[in-house]
Every structure is written in structure tokens, then in C-alpha cells.
Amino acid sequence: MRTVLVVGAGIGGVTAAVALQRCGWEVTVLERAAALGEVGAGISVWPGAAAVLAELGVKGIERSAALSGPVGLRKPSGRWVVGAADLGVELPVMIHRGQLHELITAEFGPAVTVRTGYPVVTVTQDDSGVLINNELRADLVVAADGLHSVIRGALYPQYAGPRYSGYTAYRGIADVRATDGGETWGPAQRFGVAQLIDGRTYWYATANQPAGQGGDLAAVVRRYGSWHDPIPSILAATQTALQNDIYDLPLPLVPFAAGRIALLGDAAHAMTPNMGRGACTAIEDAGALAKHLQAAPDPVTALTRYDAERRPVATQLVKRSRQIGQLGQLDNPLAIGVRDVLMAAGALAARGAAALRRKG
Incomplete structure (x- = not known):
């Protein structure tokens, strides 16, 4: 069976684990925290991400949270500037981040192993696989280790990194x-x-x-x-x-693929939260990665196709979210x-x- 190490057990990492197990990979999730779980508050689940989760069999996300009153943009006095309906804006499902994490990890099967309390320090690769911490070897590594990604830093040391x-x-x-x-x-x-x-x-x-x-x-x-x-x-x-x-991460974004290593979620494209798309983009990354790994003859080709699909999409979201924040x-x-x-x-x-x- 093909093996993959998923580094990081946030929303993107656990979604990748579920997606890859469904297409025949043996998955080990490496999480530096002492326990599996998510901290935070609410999270938006937009239709594209909801479709990926539904395809992966994740249950419990439904549109039962519609507000009974008006929705839109106001001034501190309460005066309306514009209503969401006027702009034709579709509203996402809103769910607690911890609850969404639990719904996704509930789909872990026997092909998924989780190791907590395991920080990743080094990563190296050759033509046949990837080595983490000179200890764990796999056919593929998915770096879902967040804004301050150790793996992104190792792959692209010249990249400026997060921008306030x-x-x-x-x-x-x-x-x-x-x-x-x-x-x-x-x-x-x-x-x-x-x-x-x-x-x-x-x-x-x-x-x-x-x-x-x-x-x-x-x-x-x-x-x-x-x-x-x-x-x-x-x-x-x-x-x-x-x-x-x-x-967020400065543009241009680095490639999401380097040999047998794929960047996913904030490790690839951390964005400001002004569009509520960060975690959803990570979920969509996971779905696309699994799709390309199923279709391509080898992992390197699959990751190249994954990068070609996802980097342009993420680049536009990073840019638009930054612009909305500047206006707001x-x-x-x-x-x-x-x-x-x-x-x-x-x-x-x-x-x-x-x-x-x-x-x-």
C-alpha cells in the first residue's frame, strides 16, 4: 500500500487524511500538539468545501442556522449600508471549528494512524520517498503545518514568510x-x-x-x-x-508541490479571514490532491497537476481577501x-x- 505522512492535524490536514485513505493510501498524521483537536470559534463552510466534505462522507453539516432577521453591512449606529440579498451573496453554513474537526475525524478508518506530540524538525526527499526527522519514511508528504510551516521553510528558505x-x-x-x-x-x-x-x-x-x-x-x-x-x-x-x-502570505505564493511533498492549507496560502475562505480552501485543496493522486501515474505528476490547479485559485483568494481587509x-x-x-x-x-x- 502507498504511504503518506500528513504533517499537521488542523482542518486541512485531517480532511487530507480522510480523502487519501479513501483512495487507497496508508496515512500517518503527525501533530505537534499533545492531543488531537481544534481550538477557535466559528468557521464558514462554503458550498465548494461542503461538496468536498459530502463526497468524503462527512455528516452533520446542514443549513439549519439561517438568521431570521436581516443580514448585511451596517454602520456602528445601525444604519444599513447594503444588504446581503441586494448583492446576491450566498451565505455559508456556520459551525464551530471544533465541531467541524470532530465530524471530519469521525471518518478516520483503520488506514489512518495519528501521532500526537510529534514536532517535525527536518524533511528530506529522494526519488523514492520522503524522510521526516531522519526517522519516518513515506512515499509522499502533505505539509498542512500552518502559517509558520516548517516544511515550507525547508523547501523555500528564500521566501519571506508571513506578513502582518x-x-x-x-x-x-x-x-x-x-x-x-x-x-x-x-x-x-x-x-x-x-x-x-x-x-x-x-x-x-x-x-x-x-x-x-x-x-x-x-x-x-x-x-x-x-x-x-x-x-x-x-x-x-x-x-x-x-x-x-x-x-497572510506574500504574493507570489511558492509552488504547492516540490517533488513528493505537497503544501496544503495555510502552509501553502495563508490568507486573511475577510472572506471566510481559509479553511474551506484547505478542504478544497485536500479534495483536489486526492483526485490528482487517483488519476496520475505517479505522485510527482499528481502533485504537479495539483499545484497547477490550486495555486492560481488560492492566489486570487489571498489577493481579494487582503483587498477587502484594506477597505474594511x-x-x-x-x-x-x-x-x-x-x-x-x-x-x-x-x-x-x-x-x-x-x-x-
Whole structure:
């Protein structure tokens, strides 16, 4: 049986493990943390990723979290800038990151072995396989080891690595059911609300600040506690907040394939969370990788085809997500006013185009 080492047991890594076991590979997942699992808050599952998970047999992701009230973009006062329906935006399924991880790992079969507490330090390869830490050898390695990927650094030491976006993010879960959703954009800061499939409310916020400054729930309340309803009540029902500075990878992205090593997820294309596409892109990477490994005569050819398919897609998402973040974090009042007018005009044009399509 062909063997593969998957480095990293985040969403992308475990999806790759399930996908590769289904096409006949013996999989060993290497995770540096002491236990298997995911920390975090909510995660968006867009249709492309949902289709991959459904094909892999992952169950429990359903569209049962629709908000009963309006969804769109607002000002801190509550005034609407544009509604999601006006733009024709399809909303994703929202689920807790830990729950999604459990649903995926539930599909691990006997062909998947997990080794936790195993940091990867070195990687070398030759024509016949790849060697990890001068100890573990396999026909193929999938590097799903995240933003600060050790394997990406070993393959491409000249690459600059993660780039700070200029803003930090807060995330939390509130034990209330929100009716309204979407995002609120203020000067240099944003606040978003979404309904999870388990009935709780996931919220996230961003703020311009230097890297490493930190912050907690009290800082979130100070920043956003006076914004429009239901933001104050959501924060009041929150016990704790996670805070992470936001980084992405500079363009151009490095190749996702080097011999018998494939980069996947944040190791390949870490992006800002402004489109909610990071984990979904990793899931889609895993589906594409398995497809090419099934179709190609040898792993090197398969990985070359995988790179050719996935790198252009990821490049556009990194670029677009970065641009959305730059717009959302504007702090100049004049620039903010122009942005809001253009967004409202775009919504009006989208409504008109939709009406014409219905008539035609």
C-alpha cells in the first residue's frame, strides 16, 4: 500500500487524511500538539468545501442556522449600508471549528494512524520517498503545518514568510441566538455576527493596532459595546474572547508541490479571514490532491497537476481577501464615505441586473 505522512492535524490536514485513505493510501498524521483537536470559534463552510466534505462522507453539516432577521453591512449606529440579498451573496453554513474537526475525524478508518506530540524538525526527499526527522519514511508528504510551516521553510528558505496585515482579530461564542447578522464597519474596526448550526452566536471583530499588543474580552467591550443592537447583548452573553494578530502570505505564493511533498492549507496560502475562505480552501485543496493522486501515474505528476490547479485559485483568494481587509480597516473619514457610497451603488446595480434577469 502507498504511504503518506500528513504533517499537521488542523482542518486541512485531517480532511487530507480522510480523502487519501479513501483512495487507497496508508496515512500517518503527525501533530505537534499533545492531543488531537481544534481550538477557535466559528468557521464558514462554503458550498465548494461542503461538496468536498459530502463526497468524503462527512455528516452533520446542514443549513439549519439561517438568521431570521436581516443580514448585511451596517454602520456602528445601525444604519444599513447594503444588504446581503441586494448583492446576491450566498451565505455559508456556520459551525464551530471544533465541531467541524470532530465530524471530519469521525471518518478516520483503520488506514489512518495519528501521532500526537510529534514536532517535525527536518524533511528530506529522494526519488523514492520522503524522510521526516531522519526517522519516518513515506512515499509522499502533505505539509498542512500552518502559517509558520516548517516544511515550507525547508523547501523555500528564500521566501519571506508571513506578513502582518496591520490589524488584530477577536473571536467569541455567545450563548444567545442572534436574529440579525452580517458585519458592521466603523473607522479602523469591524464587528461581525453569524449563527452557528448549534444555535449559539459566533462573533468576530477586527481593529487596527501594532502586532503583539494583545487584547481580551474587556477590550472588545470597550471598543464595540456601544455599537448597535444586538452587539451589546451578544458581548454580555460571551464568557471569553480569543485574540490573534492577522497574517497572510506574500504574493507570489511558492509552488504547492516540490517533488513528493505537497503544501496544503495555510502552509501553502495563508490568507486573511475577510472572506471566510481559509479553511474551506484547505478542504478544497485536500479534495483536489486526492483526485490528482487517483488519476496520475505517479505522485510527482499528481502533485504537479495539483499545484497547477490550486495555486492560481488560492492566489486570487489571498489577493481579494487582503483587498477587502484594506477597505474594511480604512480610518480616513473621506475614504470611508467614498467606500460606502460605492458599495451602496454596487448593490443598486446588482438589484437592477437581477430584475432584468427575472424579466428576461
